[in-house]
Amino acid sequence: MNLVEAHNIWKSYGDTIVLEHVNFSMKDGEFCTLVGPSGCGKTTFLRMLLGIEVPSKGKLLFEGKDYPQEPSDERGIVFQRYSTLSHLNVIDNVIIGMEFEQSQLFGKLFGKAKKRVYEKAEEILCAVGLQDAKYQYPHELSGGMKQRLSIAQSLIKQPKLLLLDEPFGALDPGISIDMHELLLDIHAKLNFGVVMVTHDISEAFKLGTRVLVFDKVKTDKEYPNRFGSTIVNDIDSSKGRKNEK
Template sequence: MNLVEAKNIWKIYGDSIVLENLNFSMKEGEFCTLVGPSGCGKTTFLRMLLGVENPTKGKLFFEGNDYPQEPSDERGIVFQRYSTLSHLNVIDNVIIGLEFESSKFFGKLFGSKKKEAYEKAEEILKAVGLQDARNKFPHELSGGMKQRLSIAQSLVKKPKLLLLDEPFGALDPGISLDMHELLLDIHSKLNFGVVMVTHDISEAFKLGTRVLVFDKVKVDEKYPNRYGSTIVNDIDSSKERKNVKK
């Protein structure tokens, strides 16, 4: 079964066509990277996969069913900018998502649930290499550490689909390389599906089992918004990925 399927998706804002007749499907555990010019609709597409944006036309399916109309723990997202809460330390930043999940009204966990949540959070902090920073506050973390924390916040909920919108775009090159290792490692262990937007082609081929190229098929120079983008290339990059030295 497909984890995600998009059939003839269109996204139109006013008289501006952003996505045009886009078709896409991915299986669980696939790692799709997405590249394309600025403004071509990559973030818009991710927001649809998260469940916070609807297609104007066409249909989206999650595990064969109609797409859920709201975000859920099955789908997590990490943005370029950090999503950490400054008044909470590292471990509580991870816990907060679980607290909202289990107790929408009170936002607090008690007793055995609390213990379980801390155990889950410790486990995920270890996976992203932040176990020694559990009591630090976001302002005490480097950019790479903050982004590890953002990833931990999503992963603690065990999503089936992780969406990443240029997550390493703001990091120094050396730190990005560490983050690549981290992402490949946790993906191979936890095997969630990934759709990751990047501006960096070599990153796209290094991390993705598939590289999707978004672009317009037709262009009208007088009316730039007349035509939208679609997937113009869907490249199997699993070989390149295996050749990457770790």
């Protein structure tokens, strides 16, 4: 069964058509990167996968069922910024996902239960390289560390699909390369689906098993909003990725 399926999706805001004729499907474990010129609707598509935008036309399926209409813990997200909770330290940021699940009323765990989730969180913090920053607050972390934390927050929920919206766009090049290593490593171990929006083509080919190129097929000079973008190219980049490793 496909993790995500999109059948002839359109998205328009008033007269402006953003996406048209988008057909797409992906399986567990695939790492799809979305590239294309700015304003081509790749982020809109990601927002649909997140559940905060609905297609105007067409059918979008998650695991063969109608797509959820709001975000849920099956699909994690890492934004470029503001993904961490500023009032909690690193480890509390990570366990909060478990606290929501295990304590419906307060969303907070105490005593033994808390100790158990702390143990799990420490494993994840080691995996993302934040074991030494456990008790720091997000404002004390560098940009790269914040993104590691945001990934760790999502990982504790073991999402089926991880969505990344230009997660390394604001980082220094050297830091981005470390983050690529981390992401490839985690993806190889856990094998969940990933959809990542990026504007960096080399990043797209380095990380993705598939690179999807969004662009307009037709343009109208007088009415630039008349036509939307679609997936113009679907490139299998899994071979290049393995060779590089």
